[in-house]
Each structure stands twice: as structure tokens, then as C-alpha cells.
Amino acid sequence: MPSRPELRTRAYSVTCRSITRESTPFARSRGAPPGQSFSLHPGGRWLFVANQASNTVNLFSVDPWSGQLTDTGASVPVPKPDCITFSRR
Numbered sequence: 001m002p003s004r005p006e007l008r009t010r011a012y013s014v015t016c017r018s019i020t021r022e023s024t025p026f027a028r029s030r031g032a033p034p035g036q037s038f039s040l041h042p043g044g045r046w047l048f049v050a051n052q053a054s055n056t057v058n059l060f061s062v063d064p065w066s067g068q069l070t071d072t073g074a075s076v077p078v079p080k081p082d083c084i085t086f087s088r089r
Helices: none
Strands: 012-014 017-019 035-041 046-050 056-062 069-077
Touching: none
Parallel strands: none
Antiparallel strands: 012 017, 035 046, 046 056, 056 069
16 A cells, blocks of 8 residues: 655745755654644744644744744644634734
């Protein structure tokens, strides 16, 4: 039985003159398969990843200087999460 290709999140450095893929390791999200969608919090410090297969939303911290993602280990059970949006009140 063929295996599903691994899904990865890649990092890019963007300037007004170029776009370069970074050599920093990609972040893995818990769940099988990895997250189907993600959303960056408006403050820029947190990335939420929706995992439909594991029925969870996982939280990553975002380094403000490098953009490096770190899995916080925080996971919230959510039935079939599909899309994460933020609203202002």
C-alpha cells in the first residue's frame, strides 16, 4: 500500500528584492495526517493548527525575530476542525 507523502511547513525569508527558502527545520504538527489548516494570531506570536484527523487544534509559538515555530504542547479537542479565524470585539 503506498504511503502518503509527508506534509511539511516550510520557512521563507522575504525581502523587497528576493524570496529565499530557509534552511531552518520545519515544524511538525501532531496528528495524522498533519494539520489541514493554520492561522496566525493577529498579534503574530501564536500559530494555531487545525488537525481534522486527530480532532485537535494545536498551538505553536512564533519567535518574533526569526519566525521559528515551537510546538507548545498545547492541544485542544475540537470535532473536525476545518478553519480557524479571529474576530475583533
